[in-house]
Amino acid sequence: MGKPSGFKEFKRKDARALEPEERIKHSREFLVQLPTKELREQGARCMDCGIPFCHAGCPLGNQIPDWNDLVYRDSWKRASDLLHSTNNFPEFTGRTCPAPCEDSCVLAINEPAVTIKNIENAIVERAFEEKWLEPIVPLRRTSKRVGIVGSGPAGLACAEQLNAAGHSVTVIDRATKAGGLLRYGIPDFKLEKWVIDRRLELMESAGIEFRLGTFIGQDVTVEALEDEFDTLVLAVGASKPRSLTVPGVDLKGVHFAMEFLAQQNLRLEGEDTDVLQQHWWGAGDAAEISASGKSVIVIGGGDTGSDCVGVSNRQGAKSVQQFQYRPMPSTEHEPLLSWPFYPMRLQTSSSHEEGCDRAWSTSSVELLGEGGLLTSVSTVELRWDAASGNMEAVKGTEKVWPADLVLLAIGFIGPEPTLAEAFQLECDERGCVIANSNFETNKSGVFVCGDMRRGQSLVVWAISEGREAARHVDAYLTGSTRLPTKGEGDLLSL
Ligand SMILES: Cc1cc2nc3c(=O)[nH]c(=O)nc-3n(C[C@H](O)[C@H](O)[C@H](O)COP(=O)(O)OP(=O)(O)OC[C@H]3O[C@@H](n4cnc5c(N)ncnc54)[C@H](O)[C@@H]3O)c2cc1C
Ligand code: SF4
CATH class of the missing domain: 3.50.50.60 (FAD/NAD(P)-binding domain)
Incomplete structure (x- = not known):
């Protein structure tokens, strides 16, 4: 905690929004980020409380008090490293997350919460600006091939983790561009699509293959898919509307x-x-x-x-x-x-x-x-x-x-039934695919994550599910895993 009196000295300040009559003239994002000095003051509002509930309130276990402190100390590169150690895509959550962390912020008991989401977005944008983010290329490749069906946040997070572990990863989607609901559901005024493309470029440079415009169950059979890959992860979302x-x-x-x-x-x-x-x-x-x-x-x-x-x-x-x-x-x-x-x-x-x-x-x-x-x-x-x-x-x-x-x-009832049927997977009453605690379905070697498993949810949960599923897939393929679990950041190595 850099500034013990920060929460008393500084009031909460959010990114400035363009006036409603101005912003509805276009579909672009409309938040103007605070200057660095004010962002650092907002970081200083974090009380570094003994039990930071925000850390548990975030489905990724983001190490919020630590990066708030690093921002206050103007140590943005370290803040970015720490943030990325628990969250593959802070630029998606920093824009779209409903921020359950802020609801659980201790300061929120009698004051407005720390601006966690906005600070998260500022950290990742600074990292892109400074070109600190590089493709995560594994030191060595295993001979294992993983097919991931669905390029929403769950499939993408799973892909990045498994590629980092050295496996050859192919992400398959029926849509012509990757991103799932990030691209085709969430409006541009909340998330402009170049933000997704920027991250996808890094992922492709890291060696992840994207096979788009490929409808599994129509263009490619389930059998062909099973023949091609050592293991499969299904992350096709839950878009069947009520x-x-x-x-x-x-x-x-x-x-x-x-x-x-x-x-x-x-x-x-x-x-x-x-x-x-x-x-x-x-x-x-x-x-x-x-x-x-x-x-x-x-x-x-x-x-x-x-x-x-x-x-x-x-x-x-x-x-x-x-x-x-x-x-x-x-x-x-x-x-x-x-x-x-x-x-x-x-x-x-x-x-x-x-x-x-x-x-x-x-x-x-x-x-x-x-x-x-x-x-x-x-x-x-x-x-x-x-x-x-x-x-x-x-x-x-x-x-x-x-x-x-x-x-x-x-609302949404659950996933489309076709893929689960083709794989003969067990589903619950909503049609969500049932998995054991290792994210593995009743079919050995077929894993499931994201909305397809938990029902229509949030981007932050999809990323969390993708990361957790990746750990279990890695262990399934190699017998053990060094991929981190929820909240396992890497502060010690910074
Ligand atoms: C309109 C809308 C707005 C939302 N806004 C927010 C928000 O602001 N904040 C938030 O946190 N959450 C929001 N959500 C929820 C969030 O987008 C989802 O929880 C999240 O995207 C789920 O990720 P996923 O990877 O599990 O699936 P999805 O993002 O649904 O991706 C599934 C992918 O699978 C592909 N696919 C499906 N079937 C096949 C097949 N047979 N073969 C090949 N590919 C296939 C689809 O084309 C799609 O690309 C919103 C949802 C909607 C609908
Ligand atoms: S991902 Fe969401 S819940 Fe987690 S720290 Fe960011 S805004 Fe908060």
Whole structure:
């Protein structure tokens, strides 16, 4: 801890966001990083508490107090080395992570938390700027070949770890560019895609092969894959969307959130939106979807819904309304809901700030249309019983909302079933592939990680799963492993 009085001297300061009316004119990232002096002061706010809960709150076990201290001391290269020793892709988490570490920060008990996520992003951006990051080329190669299906954050983290251990790694994806939901789900205003390309270049230079535009189960059989590789890791995500079971859901103008978001990302990448079917299972008729000039209703209050709000505003929607099933959470800090419990506080994302009305305790009853075309949504208000968690529709609260575009963002059921079926893998009731504690499925030599195993989750969890799976694959192939487990950083060697 460099500055014992730091948390008393300095107030929390976040990266500056461009004004909403300015940033919705484009799809680029809109945060302007703090100058170095202020970043160092933010690092100094870390109290280096005896038991840093942030370290446990981060699914990667990032050694947060140590790199906060290094930033305060202006030792950015060492901070980057330490950060990369537990996290393969801090530039992805530094931009997209909901930062459970900050919810578990001890300072957050009575002050705003340390700006952990922003400091993480600043460290990795400085490392790229200074060209400190180099391809991780192994000293020697084993003769083992590993095939990884899925190039999302789980597959990429697994690939980097196994390549570092000396195995020959091939990452296979049906999409034409690698990145999974980082590229085709998360909007550019949260993560510009050059950020992914920059990392992929390092990975390719380290010797990882990318075989893209290859649909396993269609272009290549499971048998051919098993013949080619000594072991396989499946990391194909969990993109099967949950639908709404109300009349009118088949009307023209009603789409799953991912159809809308993936199309926008494809457009911005200069890719043909017709290929959506190859990228995302369940995509409708691949018709062009646009929010321009429309009354948009986003059904579902989570992060995907919030992304739909941000993209709708950037496309020039006439109005954006979001329905949330649950009641509005408190805006106050609830001491009884502090870490390790999820802080049930009102979340207002940057997309909400850009223009969106939110209706709480609102349930869609029917989607109405004329001539097969959506015109409105009828809803009813719900009354929730806090003690039992039950809810009931409140008579007399029925309402009809005009709508030209409805985006369904009510979550994901689980992985697409086809690959698990082709491999004859055991799945749980959600369709997620079951693995033992070594990430190995019921089929010997076939491993699974990321959303395909745990269900739709977070980028930070996908990276964590990819790293853990890699350790077990390495041990499976060679009998032992030196790859690190969660939170095993390398401070001693710095
Ligand atoms: C719209 C949206 C926004 C999100 N925003 C955030 C966020 O801001 N922060 C956050 O932490 N998390 C976010 N998430 C969640 C996060 O993106 C995922 O948890 C994470 O990407 C999962 O990583 P993964 O590697 O397991 O799978 P994915 O990223 O889903 O990658 C799976 C890959 O497998 C490929 N694939 C599938 N089937 C086959 C096949 N048969 N053959 C070949 N390839 C195949 C797919 O093309 C895809 O590239 C968001 C999710 C969505 C949908
Ligand atoms: S990866 Fe997420 S949880 Fe971990 S330190 Fe970074 S922002 Fe926090």
